Amino acid sequence: MMSLRLRLSLTLGAAFALIWALAAAWMLSDLRNQMMFSLDQRLVASARMVAGLMEQLPKLPTKGEGTHFSAEQLNVPGGMACQVSSLRGEILARSHTDPQQTLEAEKMGFHDQIIDGAPWRSFTLARGDLRITTADRQIEREALNMSILLAASVPVGVALLGCLCLLWLGIGQGLAPLNRMRDALMRRSADSLEPLQIQPLPSELQPLLDTQNQLFQRIGKTIERERRLTGDAAHELRSPLTAIKTHLQVARMTDGAARDQSLARAEEGADRLHRTLEQLLLLARVEGSLSFDDGVQCSAEQVAKLAIQDAGSGDRHRIKFQLPSTLSAAPVQMPAVLSIAALRNLLDNALRHTPGDGAVELSLETTGSHVRFVVRDHGAGIAEENLQHLTQRFWRDGQSTGCGLGLAIVQAIVQRCACTLHFDSRPDGLRVELTMPLQAI
Secondary structure: OOOHHHHHHHHHHHHHHHHHHHHHHHHHHHHHHHHHHHHHHHHHHHHHHHHHHHHHOOOOOOOOOOEEOOOOOOOOOOOEEEEEEEOOOOEEEEOOOOOOOOOOOOOOEEEEEEEOOEEEEEEEEEEOOEEEEEEEEHHHHHHHHHHHHHHHHHHHHHHHHHHHHHHHHHHHHHOHHHHHHHHHHHHOOOOOOOOOOOOOOOOOOHHHHHHHHHHHHHHHHHHHHHHHHHHHHHHHHHHHHHHHHHHHHHHHHOOHHHHHHHHHHHHHHHHHHHHHHHHHHHHHHHHOOOOOOOOOOOEHHHHHHHHHHHOOOOOHHHEEEEOOOOOOOOEEOOOHHHHHHHHHHHHHHHHHHOOOOOOEEEEEEEEOOEEEEEEEOOOOOOOHHHHHHOOOOOOOOOOOOOOOOHHHHHHHHHHHOOOEEEEEEEOOEEEEEEEEEEOOO
């Protein structure tokens, strides 16, 4: 695959060469026109000088063979032919023997003619009874023009090659920071996630470096999250597995009521293990980049009813749902499965901390573009200094029987879906406010 340096050099070099070629063609064309104009003006000037000289010479013969003058006598530059003729076409004087054919002097001004099979450029001037014709060969004019054009083209070509070389070197120098970034990445170890530091760096490449460092940061957080999940799972699943194994061993060695009791406790341990695994998997999905958008939209009332239905199956009758008289029908602006899971975990937590048959109160209200769910239990409450630990993984107070993941999942959903979560501990229980955004109708 073509390198970036070569691609830029070819693209810019081709554009640069095209512009220079057009400019050179324009300049050389103008130079050729100016050269031809100067040569024509030389014919005019020579004809006028010969005319002035003829006026100073003795009277020329009017018939017969024309008088031969040298080019020096007629003041004619070398390589140029000059002819003096009468109005009747008689050759009175000429400065050349080549060409042998006389110059055509019928037309005044400039004229292109063929003499002895070769093209000539001539100019005829009428002065009294005389016609002065000056001419030079087209081939000599073209040769002079080509030599001048060649002399002008060589510096242009050399300058173009020099500019292309400087362009190649300049692009290489401009891409040097990219090479330093590449070398820095190649020197890093495979497990290194430290931010990349490259100085100095052009402002155009700074966003690339920042994006690269942000990628390292996200990868580091993902790896840390996976390590923490693995460590937490290994720690938290060991206890229920050990308890299940112990109860099964007791059941194998006993009979009757003791065996039934051991099997019942083993089943409870299996249920707890199942809940813990489900919570761990849900937490991993919420904290990861997996999508929960299944196209299902639920209103605030539907979220509350579905969360009550999914809450502790044996205790859901203890939940007292207070539905306001006026409630927005706008759907919640977040995946339905996450909104239901967050509210369900709050209800489960409240049910566990409300002793006996005490009621758990759930109310909601819509304000503008948000809906606020309020869950209140009637337990012993939480100490003020422990409120900050409620959303930590596997944190439990001395009276909790849960796995310590419910509120951590709620916090992860809150961070992911732009919600707010607030705890208010009172002497007669804990009050939790969960606010979710609503879609505009």
